[in-house]
Amino acid sequence: MEQRISLVTLGVADLPRSRAFYEQLGWRGQEVEETVFFQAGGLALVLWGRAKLAADAGVDDAGGDGFGGMTLAQNVRSRGEVDELMATAAAAGAAVTQPARETFYGGYAGCFADPDGHVWEIAWNPGFPLGPDGALTLPDFGATG
Amino acid sequence: MEQRISLVTLGVADLPRSRAFYEQLGWRGQEVEETVFFQAGGLALVLWGRAKLAADAGVDDAGGDGFGGMTLAQNVRSRGEVDELMATAAAAGAAVTQPARETFYGGYAGCFADPDGHVWEIAWNPGFPLGPDGALTLPDFGATG
Numbered sequence: 001m002e003q004r005i006s007l008v009t010l011g012v013a014d015l016p017r018s019r020a021f022y023e024q025l026g027w028r029g030q031e032v033e034e035t036v037f038f039q040a041g042g043l044a045l046v047l048w049g050r051a052k053l054a055a056d057a058g059v060d061d062a063g064g065d066g067f068g069g070m071t072l073a074q075n076v077r078s079r080g081e082v083d084e085l086m087a088t089a090a091a092a093g094a095a096v097t098q099p100a101r102e103t104f105y106g107g108y109a110g111c112f113a114d115p116d117g118h119v120w121e122i123a124w125n126p127g128f129p130l131g132p133d134g135a136l137t138l139p140d141f142g143a144t145g
Numbered sequence: 146m147e148q149r150i151s152l153v154t155l156g157v158a159d160l161p162r163s164r165a166f167y168e169q170l171g172w173r174g175q176e177v178e179e180t181v182f183f184q185a186g187g188l189a190l191v192l193w194g195r196a197k198l199a200a201d202a203g204v205d206d207a208g209g210d211g212f213g214g215m216t217l218a219q220n221v222r223s224r225g226e227v228d229e230l231m232a233t234a235a236a237a238g239a240a241v242t243q244p245a246r247e248t249f250y251g252g253y254a255g256c257f258a259d260p261d262g263h264v265w266e267i268a269w270n271p272g273f274p275l276g277p278d279g280a281l282t283l284p285d286f287g288a289t290g
Contacts, residue, residue, distance in 0.1 A: 001170040001230055004186040004279045007218035025146040032286040041149040042186045042280030054212050057256045057264045058243030061212045067204045068213020069195050073152035085146055098203030111202040118215055119202045134149045135187030141177040
């Protein structure tokens, strides 16, 4: 299996509401067959009805609307960008779950939840270089294994 | 907010078990401070203790171990690759939640769940071009909005 992700799909309760939320953050997507696709670097972020997503995956959905055990992050280039983006998200109706703060790894980050509770962290991490297009390259941690 | 994702973090119950699972799929990562980082194109897939992830995000974790409402997908270049990868995942201990089958969009896909129930779809979708490095480019759906 190659080390790459092609799609990240967020199950949503109300597609127009979720699309409007991401558009307020500045994202622009395409809607087709009750699915919204956003190009995000070399992959796509997809919004799709949660029940359809569960059925398509062949899994039961207990209907939890809390923490799903998987989070997304966008790393930015400065502390100021973290503050700006957290403010944009709050203005768009996000729940700020973790106000921006200094992190244990010497960075600065905050978290918000989208209308369905999907968590995004917005982080400035000086140890994780970003390319001109925003692509992230992990450093060599010097780990043995 | 730029349209990109820097990190996808999977909350896990047993880090060595999860690391071993992804290594059986062929992924190679680095472990530092009880966190495993895998470079995945221009982003990183991260394995971290679920309780730590929830605390860091400032969210309550009801401890659900079912569907979390967010899925990952890897698109591959042929039907045969879908079958191969699903077999690799099953051999690594994944639960096959959706055996590979024809899809409504003219592709072929199956789904499996990792040791914590995080769902991956493995798909061949002739409508979504993949670059030489596996980067996915969404087509123009001709959608009006």
